[in-house]
Amino acid sequence: MHLFSWLPESISSYGREMDSLMWLIYYVVGVWFLLAEGLVFYFIFRFRRKEGVPAAYATGRGLKAASWVIVPALLVLICDFAIDARGEAVWHHIKLEMPTPDVQVRIEARQFAWMFRHAGPDGQFNSPDDVITNGELHVPVGKVVRFELESRDVIHSLWIPNLRLKQDAVPGRMIPGWFKAEKVGKYGIGCSQICGNGHTVMGATLVVQTQSDYDQWLKK
Amino acid sequence: MSTTTLQPELLGELNELEPSEHGHAAPTGFIGKYVFSCDHKVIAMQYLFTGLFMAMAGGFLAYVIRHQLAFPGTKMLFHPIVNARQYNAISTMHGTIMIFWVAMPILIGAFGNFLIPLMIGADDMAFPRLNMLSYWTFLVSTIVLLASFFVPGGAAAGGWTSYPTLSVQVISSNHWGQVFWILAVALEFVSILMGGINYITTPLNMRAPGMKLFDLPVFVWMQMTATGLFMMSVGPLIAGAVLMLCDILFQTGVYMPEKGGDPLLYQHLFWFFGHPEVYVVLLPTLGIIGEVIPVFSRKHLFGYKPIVFSTIAAGLLSIVVWAHHQFVSGMDPRLAAPFSITTIIISVPFSIVIFSMIATLWGAALTFPTPMLWAVGMLAEFLIGGTTGIHNGSAASDIYVHDTYYVVGHFHYTLFPAVFYGMFCGLYYWWPKMFGRKLNETLGKIHFWGTTVFFNMTFIPMLLMGIAGHQRRVFDPRSFGYLKDMGTLHVIATYGLYGLWIYQIPFIINVFCGLFGKRMTDRNPWRASTMEWLAPSPPGHGNFEVLPECYRGPYEYSKPGAAEDFIPQWLPEETAGIARK
């Protein structure tokens, strides 16, 4: 029963990076965790009180004694930097870069539904070829999708586990983002920020289609 | 050691807020003694029992939550079927109660109040009247909070974080729950602020002669750091709450974008306090186990000063990590990196603390009465909570785990050990001092093992569900297709909670039996060396028959050459010399 064997299938271009980051943290932190727990349990069994054997007098004063904890703490610091460095690269790729988009959608959250305005072939919003859907987001496979996230009332959060994508939708702001889905299929979308009584039903579906299916769908 | 005679006017200065209290006769009559008492021990008991009562309430709400999640929409014992609105209110109130009405009153209000004066060899807090006022304000806040269940529209339902615009706008048709929530939380803050003035001033000003700052038991240090941290960070949230109250009651628009406001502003104000707050909850417990582990290891606490400095450093650092709760909130994504780095670096001071505690176990002469079980259990369980925090702290992986049950698992793995393990540890350990009787060991061990097994059974499934993508605060997980496999895990977690509840019964019995029966005569049953064990059990008015002096640090266990395996802080050199022989 491995923690991350519970991860849902990753279908986005950056999903693999994100998963590997999570595995990295899992292993680095896991080693320390096992080490610490191991010591606790070893000491518990090893150092039970025995008649006539006094406990050691070790205060940890002085640099030499304290280095028993300070050296490990410095090693932890090095691990921290490793995690930070890797994490920052992944974060940068996902949230700070914006590859040239092939497709544009505007996503509007409201209590308690998702509305998707697909820009259509001309790539412009608010033009006649826009396709507006409720509860179904259509994207072509292998294409960079740029989205603009808005909310009409309260804070919601766009949550697509398979894409490893999460972004809050905040009233009064337009928040851009992107993803590239790499596998055809239907995937769940949820809202992950409490937004009222209907928070629990605020789902939608992501439909990843081949380019031709997508074009056909746009025309309909 | 200061032996200067005390000038009368300085004494006056010490006493001026409560000219009638210090050095005066003990109050007589039930009301003066147990209700409107200025005695720190009575106030501690008032905090303790209010907190325990609220723990029952919070645990009951947890039961309603868990039942609903495992068996959505079915009947349950003791509570009618809930709807979505009620579910949100119940989980909101569960979080609020557990953190502000269980953790704060018990770990700080009760243990801090009871132990600080005793551990520093003082007869009371610096400001006894302020202390009393603090408890009564707290009680009023409790009543306001509980009353909010019964106002039109029901209790607040916007999460314990109460983010606007939901908390302002949507509920505004029926906003009384939210208003009561703000008022209750504000009153509670005022109460802890009043207490906090005591918890810092008292150890600074009223230590026994000869007691230097680094002769303070680590518990006192943790209380000082925790309350200092609380007082440093709470201001902005009070400001934020005032603005929210204005938004609700006077329709101002500080958080409303259509009026030019900004909802993210509140998140910054909340988490500027909210993150330090979790350490305010953790530190007292680190203090408690920092007292208990040396006693049952018969060893000096390893690295006393590094522990003290690390927690202070962690406290300071915790003021600049708040935005790790907001990585995907829509704030400028360039801010993520600095906050992510500071967040993860907090693991360094905490690893110093944890490794030091573990190092204390090395070479020890360990025994495992109930308090020690809880202390080591706290260490072992908190490690899970702390390490899962790193997945949240790395901004990129937080994109995935944010607001999922992984976070829920993380914070229960930190908070449950910090609050419940810490509280149980402290209660089993200091009960003899508080009430003059020991709690039953057999019941205590049953309580420990049952709680530990079922605690893990409740929260491991939550970590797994979070990784599977299960978002928080959903009323009925079945309504999302991708959560259809979560049913079994929810059921396991819920059975875990049933087990948790069942294994609290030995504790409740233990507590009630521990209040009655013959008192023991031994003042120092654990053979500990800190000052509180010099006082009678339970200590009378004024604590010590003769106010003690301090001769050494708090953890002189198994010192080579000494006759006993501990040398108490209060023992003069000459006597200790005899002891050393």
Add this chain to the structure above:
Amino acid sequence: MSSLTHLHPLSASVSRSPRRIPVIPATRLGMWIFLASEVGTFGGLIATYVMMRMWHHEWLHESAHTLLSIGTINTVVLLTSSLTMVLAHEAAEAKERARTRRFLLLTAGLGLLFLCLKAFEYSHEIAGGHTPKVSVFWSFYFAMTGLHALHIVGGLVLMLYATLGLRHDCVLRRVAPIGLYWHFVDVVWIILFPLMYVTTH
């Protein structure tokens, strides 16, 4: 294990030595700690106000509707009250009860004058349609000056309480922490005043 009796403190020589002398007297230390947390509250408000103000240039026009003249008078009133507070403190140090009472009451009177002028301002502004609802600037204005005014009220209560208790000598020492508090409230105003009134005209 050997018995503990020979270690027992009461049989040992525990001298009745006096308590330590605190470096800072408790009430003053307590007040400092309290004020430190107050810095957080006002600091939080002021910081967010300044941030939002930088985003919203239009607030310039709104804040032009504050009454600079009365604001200035009020600043002078508060500064004077700080002076009388210092004098009260001095009198208290010299143990001159009558003079202490006089200066405390004078300080309180100035505080009351401040509140009256503030009340006039509020009514003027509200009559002019500048209620807290109309814009975030006015929300902040009323929230911040309102919270400050509440602190003035708190100061008045403290001062009246202290003057009532002046019969005892030891109560003279209350003046020092109250003075600290009053100067703090004063400083807050000195920060609010330019932020709300001056930068606008």
